[in-house]
Amino acid sequence: MKIIEEVGWRGKWSLLMMVCLTMANLVWSEAVPVWSEKTPVRKFLALDPGIQLNSKEHDKIIIDNGILQITFSKPDGLIIGIKYNGIENVLDDANTIDDRGYWDIVWYEPNTPLKIDKIEGTQFRVVTQNEDQIEISFSRTWNQSNLGSQVPLNVDKRYKLFLKMFTSTHYTGKEVDTEYRNGETWKKVFGPVFVYLNSQSRQSPEQSNKNLWEDAKRQMVREVQSWPYDFVESEDFPRAEERGTVAGQLQVLDRYINAKIILPRFASVGLAAPGETGSWQTEAKGYQFWTQTDNRGYFTINNIRPGTYNLYAWVPGFIGDYKYNVDIQIDPGRTIKLGSLVYQPPRNGPTMWEIGIPDRTAGEFYIPDPYPTLMNGLPATNYNNKFRQYGLWNRYTDLYPNEDLTYTIGECDYSEDWFFAQVNRYNIWNTYCFFANICIYICMYIMIKVYNHLKVRINKPVREAPEFSTGLIGRDNAIARHGIHGLYKLYRIDVKSNLLVRGKNIIYLRQSRSAGQFQGLMYDYIRLEEPPRT
Template structure:
């Protein structure tokens, strides 16, 4: 009964906010605030050629003006968010007056959306934006993919904890990642070699470790790790360009170097440089600051038959340096699809 009362109380407080008992002139009452609504659609012509998809359950919000995705790093201004309905419709209310950009991200799709215009919210405004269209990054058809683009590493393999560190609250729990020391299990599972994932054979739920971390060796020293993705191509068109998308759910003082079919190459084909300080690995989290990297892959780097992508995390000063992947995708050479639009449920 206590739990029910608590839940009811939460709902009542949410409905009563913003409260009318605050006397400060700096606290705006409901009638002094504004509202905004609309519908968000997703356009990906490599999924459906002539129709837009509903941005079901999209996270849509207002934050200070900036670049797409800048709301993640913004900590000085107000932010107001909601989750869209099944048809992409959204309604954000009780917005403090001011200038904002409208941002969104959609589960199931990579990238960030930003409405082009700056929105000015005045007292009593009820602004309807109509249909907005998000075109997630896409250059060609999907050759293969690993994971689910939801800004989380929860779908990957999360090992059982060391019995000495078990938190019984999270045994048989959806948040099984909330256990101490899971990063140490990587070295136990891969003591002498690193993870190798084969497209068409491996399963990311069982074969892709939830975080690419360092490997502890003797004493308090740590080794860099290099993961491999192996895949086959029936042909590589001359002068073609593929696209490799890497979405990270978290990074902690890490670097991701990418090499194609040449692990010993002195200079990687791509590197992120040193990124991230969210410490999600050390804090038993499954997501942190989101990063999306898009790598142009020259056809000359690939071969007909078996190919290997080497993902190296070279920073190795501590056990917590590493990345959590959200989603990886290889796109084939661009094929221009048809273009028309009408909304349809996903």
């Protein structure tokens, strides 16, 4: 079985929802599906003293603390109304009750069409009610009679003023999808997530919006410092004292840059499920905990759930991924000090030339202005978010209507002359060309992102066999979703001396698939290395 989660939400506000799902033991054959266990996951709402709970009506539950009133359908557990600040319902009550605030799971059994399940509950109960909190449960138990009509999950939902998407191919694509097969059990807690509803005295709209935004950022800092919250009463959400800590120092050794150890600043260091180097990118079933190093490479990862992890890292300014070669076992209340960890980035020789910055984005390359009719005003005011505009891929055709991009080493500037994505050109019949090339006069060490098939030729006509081919790669949606980075892939191409000539050398990077406008790739960084020195 494959599960793809999507969120259905209508209205001005979103609500936090914390949900734990337990997989059924399923064998997709003639065998009967059975549960390994039923793990309750309860809806929880922590509000101020004096909270009122009305559960007497047969079809709804109302919770009111004098400021915010939330109405749930009963026993489904759908959020059908939010009354706040004089607004009777901030959700769109023109929609049907099951189309306001809900989770849905898009799923399918092997070789069957997609199905949509809004994971509606069938039972309601009050778990806890006191002056500090109310805990309520909307649950549903799967059984054999639901085979094929409901996703095989025991569901016991839990809310807290937000709705959290836990996995989706909408941006990341199928490589980050999750699959559950052959009796595998699975459980994961999402949330709680805090949503802050602030207010402001009457001012000009511009000043009022600015004050609200600054106040929300201050509140965010306070909430980050308060995490993990101590009010959650669930065995599946460890408290701070039940979690662990990992600390250490990351160092970099690249003798072609510096003979001495380099102390990386703002390197990303994280714990994720055990796997191969870089596997954290596509691991979605387990938990991940990340931080950044300080100016001297020191890092501390706090509030880690107990379990077995690998430690991974990547460093801006250097290619590749780091993985600590020993599994790390996190126990409650334990601090693990790893000491100094040395990362040696892949390298064969000194750099002859380079294009871009190895920072896992294409943000340093040329990003065109959007079409005026498609412009989103918010990112347009921030250069760092200039890529967040619809239709930028078609601007490539405007800039290169007849021939593709040519980049000359020593003459061109990648911030002005390297289009941020290698995409298809469209012609006057609005079809997309198969020949999307970038010519580089000399090359090669490549990091590639996004859905495509890249072929590399050196001083050869396009019709001859390439020196290097990636095969079909990527399968994510970063270009279509206005992103600036996708899954990180590192490729090394050995350039044999007999392929080069004295004087001008041309490297062709050919995008060989053109099924549509969103097929393309983004480069992080390209460099040519000299042969290793002895």
